[in-house]
Amino acid sequence: MTPKSLSRKPVSVLFVCLGNICRSPLAEGIFSSLSEARGLSLRFQVDSAGTGGYHAGEAPDPRALAVARAHGVALNSVARRVKRRDMDHPGIVVAMDRSNLRSLERLGGRRSRVRLVLMRDFDPIGPGADVPDPYYGGPGGFQEVYEILDRSCRGLLDDLAGRNG
Numbered sequence: 001m002t003p004k005s006l007s008r009k010p011v012s013v014l015f016v017c018l019g020n021i022c023r024s025p026l027a028e029g030i031f032s033s034l035s036e037a038r039g040l041s042l043r044f045q046v047d048s049a050g051t052g053g054y055h056a057g058e059a060p061d062p063r064a065l066a067v068a069r070a071h072g073v074a075l076n077s078v079a080r081r082v083k084r085r086d087m088d089h090p091g092i093v094v095a096m097d098r099s100n101l102r103s104l105e106r107l108g109g110r111r112s113r114v115r116l117v118l119m120r121d122f123d124p125i126g127p128g129a130d131v132p133d134p135y136y137g138g139p140g141g142f143q144e145v146y147e148i149l150d151r152s153c154r155g156l157l158d159d160l161a162g163r164n165g
Contacts, residue, residue, distance in 0.1 A: 010045040012091025020050030020079040025060040051103040053081035067142040087112035097130035122155030
């Protein structure tokens with residue numbers, strides 16, 4: 001790592017779903033794991049939040065924890081609700097679905113300094129589609145979401161690493 005890259009401020013990456021206990025903590029954990037494996041973890045400040053505060057203060061869903069653990073990914077987040085201040089600094093906010101994206105736009109994301117995107121904009125198999133919410137399903141849904149998020153996080157990391165040298 002060069003002195004120039006050490007002095008660069010990390011890029012903020014915020015993953016957002018509805019309750020912040022399934023999809024967004026999985027995305028946060030996967031992205032963090034991938035960036036660490038590529039030696040890029042110091043270039044990103046990674047977090048997750050929910051558009052609703054239903055689960056604020058809670059750990060990720062046990063099924064999300066189980067699927068992450070099965071893939072060697074740690075989930076260390078605590079659920080929180082996204083705030084206006086999350087839109088006040090440059091970076092990227094990654095919505096899991098169109099409903100989350102609309103909520104973020106209403107929160108002020110259109111007028112902010114953040115780049116608002118859909119998670120699957122970076123998925124080579126389903127660009128632009130929603131990441132399905134596995135909350136009301138079984139473990140198979142969490143595995144499917146893990147696979148979608150893994151592909152999408154790889155694409156996002158490639159995009160961000162390319163944009164930020």
